[in-house]
Amino acid sequence: MNVQETEQQLGIGFCKRQPLVAERGEGALVWDAAGKKYLDFTSGWGVTCLGHAHPVMRNALSEQAAKLWQNPNSGFAYSPVRAQLLEELQNWLPAPAMRTFFVNSGAEANDAAIKLARKITGRCGIVSTSGGFHGRTFNTLTVSVNQSSAEGFLPLLPHNQFVRFGDPGELEAALGADTAALIVEPIQGEGGVQIPAADYLAQARALCKANGTLLIIDEIQTGFCRTGKPFAMQHENALIEPDFLTMAKGIAGGFPFAALAVSADVAKQINVGDHGGTYCGNPLGCAVALAVLRYLRAHNVAASVAEKGKWLGAALTELQQEFPQLIVQVRGRGLIWALQLADDDMVQRLTVASMASGLLVTPTRNGIVRILPSLLMSDDELELGVALLRKAFSRASVAVPSDNNTLDCGANELQIN
Numbered sequence: 001m002n003v004q005e006t007e008q009q010l011g012i013g014f015c016k017r018q019p020l021v022a023e024r025g026e027g028a029l030v031w032d033a034a035g036k037k038y039l040d041f042t043s044g045w046g047v048t049c050l051g052h053a054h055p056v057m058r059n060a061l062s063e064q065a066a067k068l069w070q071n072p073n074s075g076f077a078y079s080p081v082r083a084q085l086l087e088e089l090q091n092w093l094p095a096p097a098m099r100t101f102f103v104n105s106g107a108e109a110n111d112a113a114i115k116l117a118r119k120i121t122g123r124c125g126i127v128s129t130s131g132g133f134h135g136r137t138f139n140t141l142t143v144s145v146n147q148s149s150a151e152g153f154l155p156l157l158p159h160n161q162f163v164r165f166g167d168p169g170e171l172e173a174a175l176g177a178d179t180a181a182l183i184v185e186p187i188q189g190e191g192g193v194q195i196p197a198a199d200y201l202a203q204a205r206a207l208c209k210a211n212g213t214l215l216i217i218d219e220i221q222t223g224f225c226r227t228g229k230p231f232a233m234q235h236e237n238a239l240i241e242p243d244f245l246t247m248a249k250g251i252a253g254g255f256p257f258a259a260l261a262v263s264a265d266v267a268k269q270i271n272v273g274d275h276g277g278t279y280c281g282n283p284l285g286c287a288v289a290l291a292v293l294r295y296l297r298a299h300n301v302a303a304s305v306a307e308k309g310k311w312l313g314a315a316l317t318e319l320q321q322e323f324p325q326l327i328v329q330v331r332g333r334g335l336i337w338a339l340q341l342a343d344d345d346m347v348q349r350l351t352v353a354s355m356a357s358g359l360l361v362t363p364t365r366n367g368i369v370r371i372l373p374s375l376l377m378s379d380d381e382l383e384l385g386v387a388l389l390r391k392a393f394s395r396a397s398v399a400v401p402s403d404n405n406t407l408d409c410g411a412n413e414l415q416i417n
């Protein structure tokens with residue numbers, strides 16, 4: 001059996017796969033099992049912020065692997081590498097008095113935040129935003145808008161209310177005496193890179209405070225320089241201090257790791273046993289996260305992402321002008337962009353055509369293709385990516401709709417230097 005057949009017969013596929021066997025990656029590139037290379041505009045769903053197999057991550061992981069693998073932050077022992085990571089995080093968090101607990105995934109961070117908010121406030125209600133995505137556990141599925149993921153699992157948890165993203169009036173009306181928390185992304189990622197007005201979070205902060213409601217800001221996709229600032233909420237003019245800040249993806253550049261930071265006030269109300277997990281804050285993840293965050297800060301990656309983002313936005317807008325019948329809208333900031341296409345069929349055609357050209361993009365629901373390059377992608381690589389995208393749009397505009405994954409991506413045309 002080849003790899004594809006083995007996965008099809010013995011694995012469980014929760015996603016429609018493309019005809020690609022990804023074997024290794026280095027920097028901005030990924031190679032398939034046959035040795036063909038692709039430029040990666042996905043970062044594995046916005047995760048590999050330093051690119052694939054970056055030496056600082058490899059070194060951090062192997063050095064820690066030779067020392068100690070397991071010592072959870074819900075366990076009884078302190079950890080030197082975790083202490084260093086907590087200190088490094090002080091350079092990042094919006095309020096220095098925030099306390100952090102490390103977890104294993106974005107959904108777990110949000111799930112814990114929702115759970116803790118209910119306990120601390122003694123209230124049950126959670127408000128979330130249409131188009132938002134916060135994970136696939138029961139708590140987080142309930143506050144996410146993805147009807148197809150929820151199908152078959154209904155009813156979800158009670159006491160949740162959706163409000164329009166970016167609409168403070170609707171939020172104000174929804175907040176009630178039983179609202180424990182608002183959970184919101186500063187820029188909706190899975191929702192298609194939706195950017196609210198610049199003062200939306202500040203207004204949400206004020207409304208929550210007035211109502212005794214805790215504010216959970218989900219920076220899982222947008223955090224750690226992805227949008228050209230350390231956190232996306234820092235694009236607002238006012239300093240936003242959330243009660244909970246959830247982080248994952250870029251925090252450890254590809255090692256499964258996540259974090260939940262809470263305000264000093266919230267921290268005081270958390271008790272032993274309120275949350276925990278066997279692998280939470282494990283030393284391997286701490287070591288990799290420490291290396292990633294130090295690198296991002298030492299190289300001022302936020303500033304270079306902001307610059308690259310300006311170029312990429314202009315290049316994608318030009319592309320839209322070339323293919324107005326295919327690209328309905330271009331949205332983004334820093335190195336997170338969405339191309340709004342006509343429908344999901346067009347997304348599939350574009351995804352397959354991109355692969356044929358030697359480029360990996362992220363197909364998303366609702367006619368959206370997301371572009372999430374490594375934050376270290378060079379100008380030449382970004383330029384090449386846009387050129388490959390152009391080629392893919394030309395291909396997709398004439399290609400027969402494809403829903404059977406049969407396109408042969410063998411002869412891709414990627415050329416770097």
Ligand SMILES: Cc1ncc(COP(=O)(O)O)c(C=O)c1O
Nearest residue numbers: 105106107133134135189220221
């Ligand atoms: C904003 C946001 N929150 C939460 C999640 C869930 O994170 P994870 O897949 O690590 O559980 C995601 C994943 O895409 C996300 O984009």
